[in-house]
Amino acid sequence: MQTALDDTLAALADPTRRAILARLAAGEARVTELAQPFDMSLNSVSKHIRMLERASLVTRRVAGRDHFLSFNPAPLDAAQAWITEQQALWAWRLRRLDDVLNTGDAP
Amino acid sequence: MQTALDDTLAALADPTRRAILARLAAGEARVTELAQPFDMSLNSVSKHIRMLERASLVTRRVAGRDHFLSFNPAPLDAAQAWITEQQALWAWRLRRLDDVLNTGDAP
DNA sequence: CATATATTCAACCTAATGGGTGAATATAAA
DNA sequence: TTTATATTCACCCATTAGGTTGAATATATG
Numbered sequence: 001m002q003t004a005l006d007d008t009l010a011a012l013a014d015p016t017r018r019a020i021l022a023r024l025a026a027g028e029a030r031v032t033e034l035a036q037p038f039d040m041s042l043n044s045v046s047k048h049i050r051m052l053e054r055a056s057l058v059t060r061r062v063a064g065r066d067h068f069l070s071f072n073p074a075p076l077d078a079a080q081a082w083i084t085e086q087q088a089l090w091a092w093r094l095r096r097l098d099d100v101l102n103t104g105d106a107p
Numbered sequence: 108m109q110t111a112l113d114d115t116l117a118a119l120a121d122p123t124r125r126a127i128l129a130r131l132a133a134g135e136a137r138v139t140e141l142a143q144p145f146d147m148s149l150n151s152v153s154k155h156i157r158m159l160e161r162a163s164l165v166t167r168r169v170a171g172r173d174h175f176l177s178f179n180p181a182p183l184d185a186a187q188a189w190i191t192e193q194q195a196l197w198a199w200r201l202r203r204l205d206d207v208l209n210t211g212d213a214p
Numbered sequence: 215c216a217t218a219t220a221t222t223c224a225a226c227c228t229a230a231t232g233g234g235t236g237a238a239t240a241t242a243a244a
Numbered sequence: 245t246t247t248a249t250a251t252t253c254a255c256c257c258a259t260t261a262g263g264t265t266g267a268a269t270a271t272a273t274g
Contacts, residue, residue, distance in 0.1 A: 227262100229262085233258085235254105238251105242250095
């Protein structure tokens with residue numbers, strides 16, 4: 001199955017998409033504006049945006065022929081939570097290991 | 108180009124690989140042990156491990172015919188830093204926007 | 215109405231993923 | 245030495261990703 005977290009992390013795994021998100025964190029923009037910095041067809045950028053939408057990292061507001069994209073940071077929370085949890089698990093294990101070595105207790 | 112952050116996020120985007128990492132955060136394990144919970148060939152798990160190694164999230168210690176895998180949390184820092192930065196950017200923008208609305212200053 | 219602009223749709227290509235199987239390799243154990 | 249175990253290597257397959265180009269659609273503008 002494809003979970004929301006899967007989609008979020010997959011969306012973040014591409015540098016073009018991260019750059020788009022970083023731009024959008026500063027405020028909404030149209031597709032053409034987002035595409036401008038990249039040496040890539042407008043169509044390709046459009047596809048990247050679609051993947052960001054699939055991950056709910058970006059929302060679209062259509063106004064006439066212009067599509068305004070906005071950043072939605074909500075999905076980042078789950079990604080950050082997962083990472084933080086692994087780091088915590090690891091830190092806990094190291095601490096426990098240290099205790100064992102210092103006190104000589106059984107593991 | 109394929110940066111380290113790209114590899115890290117791509118590695119984390121798969122649920123099987125996240126489960127493997129979560130297991131390894133509790134301590135090192137052999138390939139067969141890691142594969143055991145999954146309804147999947149040993150070979151497939153072996154491939155997932157290779158991707159985790161490419162992302163430097165896992166290191167391998169060979170002891171005879173056994174390969175012991177360990178979790179390396181270091182690459183998570185960069186991923187977490189990127190996410191935190193976007194969240195901060197967004198929070199800053201919201202704060203600034205709020206100021207403008209409250210004081211009536213020019214944007 | 216005619217034309218320019220903004221965006222997507224459709225088809226195509228190549229490379230990478232994620233899965234499988236069977237054989238090869240290396241080490242351990244009987 | 246023979247056999248069993250642990251792991252990878254070498255293919256095969258279907259799907260997706262990331263890019264292209266060209267046509268279609270919708271809206272502005274002269």
